[in-house]
Amino acid sequence: MIEVREIGKSFGERVALRDVSFSLKAGEALAVIGPNGAGKTTLLSILADVREPDSGSVDLGGGRVGFVPQQAAIYRRLTVEENLRLFARLERVDDVDASVEAMLEQTGLGERRGDQTGTLSGGNQQRVNIAIGLLSRPALLLLDEPSTGLDPRQRSRLWEFVLSLAAGGTSVIFTTHNVSEAERYGDRLLVLADGEDLFDGTAAELHAAVPGSEGTDFESAFVTFLRERGH
Amino acid sequence: MNWAPIRWLLVKDLQLLRRSPLLTALLVIYPIAIAVLIGFALSGGPDKPRVAFLNQVPTEDSFELGGEDFDVVGARGELCSRIECVRVETREQAIDLVESGEVLGALILPADLVEKLRSLGGLTPAQPVVEVLVNEEDPVKAQLVDDRIDALLAEANLRISQTISEISTQYLNILLNGGSFGFLSEDFEILGLRTAAEILSEISAGLAASDPNRAQLAEVVDFAGLAIENLDIADDLLASVSQPIQVDKQVISGNAPGLDAFAIAVAATITLMFVTVLLVAGSLALEREENAYARLTRGLISKGALLGEKVLLGVLVSLVVTLLMLFGLELFVSLDWGRFPIWIPAIVAGGAAFAAFGAAIGVTAREVRASSLLAFMVSLPIAFLSLVPSGTVGAGLYKAIEVFAAAFPFDPALRALGGALDSAGPSVWAALGHLVALTVVYGLLARVALRRFG
Numbered sequence: 001m002i003e004v005r006e007i008g009k010s011f012g013e014r015v016a017l018r019d020v021s022f023s024l025k026a027g028e029a030l031a032v033i034g035p036n037g038a039g040k041t042t043l044l045s046i047l048a049d050v051r052e053p054d055s056g057s058v059d060l061g062g063g064r065v066g067f068v069p070q071q072a073a074i075y076r077r078l079t080v081e082e083n084l085r086l087f088a089r090l091e092r093v094d095d096v097d098a099s100v101e102a103m104l105e106q107t108g109l110g111e112r113r114g115d116q117t118g119t120l121s122g123g124n125q126q127r128v129n130i131a132i133g134l135l136s137r138p139a140l141l142l143l144d145e146p147s148t149g150l151d152p153r154q155r156s157r158l159w160e161f162v163l164s165l166a167a168g169g170t171s172v173i174f175t176t177h178n179v180s181e182a183e184r185y186g187d188r189l190l191v192l193a194d195g196e197d198l199f200d201g202t203a204a205e206l207h208a209a210v211p212g213s214e215g216t217d218f219e220s221a222f223v224t225f226l227r228e229r230g231h
Numbered sequence: 232m233n234w235a236p237i238r239w240l241l242v243k244d245l246q247l248l249r250r251s252p253l254l255t256a257l258l259v260i261y262p263i264a265i266a267v268l269i270g271f272a273l274s275g276g277p278d279k280p281r282v283a284f285l286n287q288v289p290t291e292d293s294f295e296l297g298g299e300d301f302d303v304v305g306a307r308g309e310l311c312s313r314i315e316c317v318r319v320e321t322r323e324q325a326i327d328l329v330e331s332g333e334v335l336g337a338l339i340l341p342a343d344l345v346e347k348l349r350s351l352g353g354l355t356p357a358q359p360v361v362e363v364l365v366n367e368e369d370p371v372k373a374q375l376v377d378d379r380i381d382a383l384l385a386e387a388n389l390r391i392s393q394t395i396s397e398i399s400t401q402y403l404n405i406l407l408n409g410g411s412f413g414f415l416s417e418d419f420e421i422l423g424l425r426t427a428a429e430i431l432s433e434i435s436a437g438l439a440a441s442d443p444n445r446a447q448l449a450e451v452v453d454f455a456g457l458a459i460e461n462l463d464i465a466d467d468l469l470a471s472v473s474q475p476i477q478v479d480k481q482v483i484s485g486n487a488p489g490l491d492a493f494a495i496a497v498a499a500t501i502t503l504m505f506v507t508v509l510l511v512a513g514s515l516a517l518e519r520e521e522n523a524y525a526r527l528t529r530g531l532i533s534k535g536a537l538l539g540e541k542v543l544l545g546v547l548v549s550l551v552v553t554l555l556m557l558f559g560l561e562l563f564v565s566l567d568w569g570r571f572p573i574w575i576p577a578i579v580a581g582g583a584a585f586a587a588f589g590a591a592i593g594v595t596a597r598e599v600r601a602s603s604l605l606a607f608m609v610s611l612p613i614a615f616l617s618l619v620p621s622g623t624v625g626a627g628l629y630k631a632i633e634v635f636a637a638a639f640p641f642d643p644a645l646r647a648l649g650g651a652l653d654s655a656g657p658s659v660w661a662a663l664g665h666l667v668a669l670t671v672v673y674g675l676l677a678r679v680a681l682r683r684f685g
Contacts, residue, residue: 073522
């Protein structure tokens, strides 16, 4: 069980997060959505221990946390295998060789293992990026806009992969600008706007929270939801 | 401290270096190029300036001054060993060469040079004049020619004035003590003041005490005595006129390191600085450019350990590159290999301070190119200022430069390497202490700046 209680974060005068709270069960996928500047990436960076919150508490349940930043955090002059091997060693993975082989198989990059990652397509770079986040077999996987820059086929493969992880018991928190993706792949949605959490529930619950939105698509309902709350 | 992450990141950085052929080539070629340039400069010596030389003096003409033969042909040979003489036949040719820039200047010896030189030993001296033509388009070259020709002429003038002084002394001695004197192919016997005074004294002694001529003779004898006394010291006066100031150089304390050792230390320090600062600043900026910094510092490696790894990378690479440069220099100049054990701490301490400085620069830039440009722009003026010698600027400004230079690693690294390469150089240990302090200070600055690096 993951518990986040009233965390706040400011950058100078600007408030990035204001008393955000939520919880997450094992194997659950939480989609964090909201307009630009809502605080989505700040929230993930706090959960990933990249940033310290100014207030509040975070309990990640003691398990390992895998972090996949929005832009591929890989060394472009190293090969796919060298990147995986380096981060497996830094993650102090027990069996480096086995972990690297497993990730190469899971991401379908076995044939490109000797290629420098800078020569891969954006989609394949993102797969390496995600594979690095999974090397330590985390109990919680944090994905910051993972489908950005991927074509529809790559996006589909990515979500198939993520859902299989969740089915295996890995909790997943992902941010996205694509509301349809959030509706489709998130068990629950956390809506942030200007650092405040406006909604925490399923897509159906959000739809229902917007009077007169029956018959409209989820994206329209979401935009109306934000407008009604002054965003 | 957990060294495993540092080790793996170091391996990764060396792999990245190996994958960057241009950067690796530069790291190898740069020190070799510096070594070759410095080596040629130290072993080749300065080039002689090309000067057009018009000698209008008849070749058989030579002259004797004060019994010493002045060989014009020999003097010309000596002159042309100091400058590269381009023989010309006419004054117009000399002017053309100077105007076209083929030569830096022209030296014209007039036909009456020997005749006038010869007159200096006679009673009707005439001052000889040589003509120097200079192209002032390039002030540096013009100054070089001026200085070289001025030095040569000053040397010739000194030699001639010493000879004239000796001739004058001979004339004075004849006047004082008597002797033979040649003029217009005839020899004249000169009585001399001493003998004249003795003769007058004897005549005066033979006169009666009441003789009125006796008092007048006594006045003449007194004058002769006074003249003898004063002319006696004229020898020394004439000698001092020919060379008014003599230099008596005494070394009071310490020995300056040899010019070669200093040049090598400067070359090694510049190599150390550029390689280390650019590498560390670029390597740290690369972590951000590749978006890896956030991933690394969320528990995989501490920020302090990440900085330590970059400093270690800088020290390792700079040690290899600097030693490579010194090995290359050995082909041209002889290095004191007995001091090798002192080279290592000097290079390591210099490398560490430059690496910490590079890290402080690297954390301020978001991308490798920006960090490299910043590192270059900051390092170069610091190196220039650190090389300003005392006495070339005002005392206040020099003090300010000293304080400024002490805040950066170049000056102590130069002192450490200078002392390590040459036993006559500055204290190595004081410089090492300075470098260690700078490593700590810049390391702390970089660590503080890392807070906003993500």
